[in-house]
Amino acid sequence: MADLTHFDAKGDAHMVDVSDKAVTARIATAEGYIKMTRETFDIITEGRAKKGDVISVARLAGIMGAKQTSSLVPLCHPLPITKVSVDLTPDPDLPGLRLSATVKTTGQTGVEMEALTAVSVTALTVYDMAKAVDRAMEIGGIRVKLKDGGKSGRYEAT
């Protein structure tokens, strides 16, 4: 059975040694969604033009959240992030917002945790801003869509 790399031979947690890994260009994209009532969906998507922009606040929170990843995830390495973008796309069929985050670095380890953190913080911020009108919103579908660069090669979700 495969082993978890974050534990040593004694079973103690540690930060994996990446000292000898190559410094390469790395990219990761994560996705997710936040589901809401039709009424909340209408308020948020109309609001974009007229009443206040939930989407741009949440996007910014996601970008800033990516930079906090190594403070939040205990065994995650600090990384010099070179790019973060976050997209929120209204999906009337959900109804809700489809979230996507792409992070790049030139470093010794991948950035999928940064992309997943960006998506999570984006979703939490949408919840925070719309919770006064809808407490039952649900965050889901958070997963890695794409990861490339580094020794383990390209991964794309099916």
Added chain:
Amino acid sequence: MADLTHFDAKGDAHMVDVSDKAVTARIATAEGYIKMTRETFDIITEGRAKKGDVISVARLAGIMGAKQTSSLVPLCHPLPITKVSVDLTPDPDLPGLRLSATVKTTGQTGVEMEALTAVSVTALTVYDMAKAVDRAMEIGGIRVKLKDGGKSGRYEAT
């Protein structure tokens, strides 16, 4: 149509004024899950006893994450948290881990964002620790289960 409280009359984002809200005991519980392959599930749940404890690392990350909520969610108020607990329950039918976080405060605003953040950071940490064996894990079902205290009264998810 209801209004979003985080925007003023001009549509500009601001932190809602809670100065005049009563200081009351408040509690919130959030839940979620992380779904994985059967093999990953076995590694994590066996690992608890033998090889290294993903679950206790993730629990601690969730508790610490709750304390960072107001730094992560832009319009969220800083709060003197009085209790955080995080539970991870293996569910072989998922297969994966069911996550739950309960946060309490005595303050002027609710703690559902802290509970949701605890669940999110717990899930991200499980992903980080098991990603070497399973990149396709999915985080979902994140929502508020219970919220009580404060003017808006008790809310329980159906």
Added chain:
Amino acid sequence: MADLTHFDAKGDAHMVDVSDKAVTARIATAEGYIKMTRETFDIITEGRAKKGDVISVARLAGIMGAKQTSSLVPLCHPLPITKVSVDLTPDPDLPGLRLSATVKTTGQTGVEMEALTAVSVTALTVYDMAKAVDRAMEIGGIRVKLKDGGKSGRYEAT
């Protein structure tokens, strides 16, 4: 000659003891501006509608910055902020943006440092977003406009 309260009898810096000060409602407003070329001014103010909203990004940064005040200013007390709002008003005569931040708390010490920090971070963020087109922008006029609540009474800048 008046003494600086942040130093003890030996001249050593310390955080002033506010344990015995009353918990009262407190408010502070700070202001400032960022001056730029006419061309930059036009890009930012037009951009609001069409190309990307510098003003809403900077407002959010200012609000989040207010929450970091006690981490940035060494002898500043941590405070449960109950409200932050930040305004950026285009002033074609400057040309540039007039900045204003209002912070409230119910606590044992004032929030003028939080308001000043909000204005400063707002200005820095405008600079960051427009620096590709204008490196000569200047930040100035940062001062306390209003402070109220607490033993020392109301202060209004002349």
Added chain:
Amino acid sequence: MADLTHFDAKGDAHMVDVSDKAVTARIATAEGYIKMTRETFDIITEGRAKKGDVISVARLAGIMGAKQTSSLVPLCHPLPITKVSVDLTPDPDLPGLRLSATVKTTGQTGVEMEALTAVSVTALTVYDMAKAVDRAMEIGGIRVKLKDGGKSGRYEAT
């Protein structure tokens, strides 16, 4: 008309991709001032020798503030800072303190935001320490004095 680099074609804010920029030695110097009454000026400058050193506390705050830049300015890249120095020079004609900060890195993007942040936090700290004797202090003249390294070449303020 020039475009703002922090917005994509849709007008959404993002962190600029610097992945393909060269890793070069970069330096930036920013300046500013804090203006005060003559009496406050005398207290601070005398205090240096006798009663407690506002200037050294503020210098340290500025240095530490530079390290928080990418947490404060939403679209700013995290950078491995290799040097920070902050100077505060009493100017009896202001009266007040002239502030200057120089930051260096070997990285893919410039450090003018770090230098501006250092100056801003230095000024805020002076305000905090002297506010008990002078609420009307004003922070101004914050701008980039020098920027060098990187593709865009040397910039010196006129």
Added chain:
Amino acid sequence: MADLTHFDAKGDAHMVDVSDKAVTARIATAEGYIKMTRETFDIITEGRAKKGDVISVARLAGIMGAKQTSSLVPLCHPLPITKVSVDLTPDPDLPGLRLSATVKTTGQTGVEMEALTAVSVTALTVYDMAKAVDRAMEIGGIRVKLKDGGKSGRYEAT
């Protein structure tokens, strides 16, 4: 045998619930030392007057460190600190510096962790500043000297 309060009945770590504890005035003092060679001691203590003040930099770091306690110690509650003071006293017999930190709050739980953290960060900062001349410095004797306020009553180290 007594139980550890940070674990629940299942043995899982959690943040202790202090919701029902009284809000009272609390104080704690911690102490420690950093031992060095005679030459290093002379440099630091002379330096106070002439060459650069290790002691005032370390004092400030300790004060700021106290404010980060709940971010560093996983199960520690965030607290509205109302006072921090840190003292460093040269002891030629050690030779080295005797450290002491006193923290106050009006809250639901004690501040001994804040006082211990202040002493630890003060000691680390002295090490950092003098490490170029003395790598063998040793930090020790870190303990709680006094704790008062709250249900468990006064504690004084013997």
Added chain:
Amino acid sequence: MADLTHFDAKGDAHMVDVSDKAVTARIATAEGYIKMTRETFDIITEGRAKKGDVISVARLAGIMGAKQTSSLVPLCHPLPITKVSVDLTPDPDLPGLRLSATVKTTGQTGVEMEALTAVSVTALTVYDMAKAVDRAMEIGGIRVKLKDGGKSGRYEAT
């Protein structure tokens, strides 16, 4: 007499310029201990199996603490840490826990401050978790055991 590198010719503190230092593989190990009563020692070491794992919580806190070093120690450079491991070894003769932390980076300056910080935060966390049964625990013996990489060569404590 040797000079302290963190002060310039005027005696002002600054962050040492490491821009021209080589990027090399660097490692540091620090050690320390926390001494406690026999009863506390028994609770913690038995607890490992049965009641809740103080040791694994403290290890994780130490690892996360290493990542906060440059925020805590004022003149310390931010570094891309590539590995952290923390060990806690029960020593019945102390009685207490022997602590050790090893940190690696590929950078322009050493990681002994990160290793010392990891040991300190680990010790503080043990104190926090056991303080309900033993307030008289003492943290000591914190020093650099090994440092290698970089111009100044290998150092081993005697």
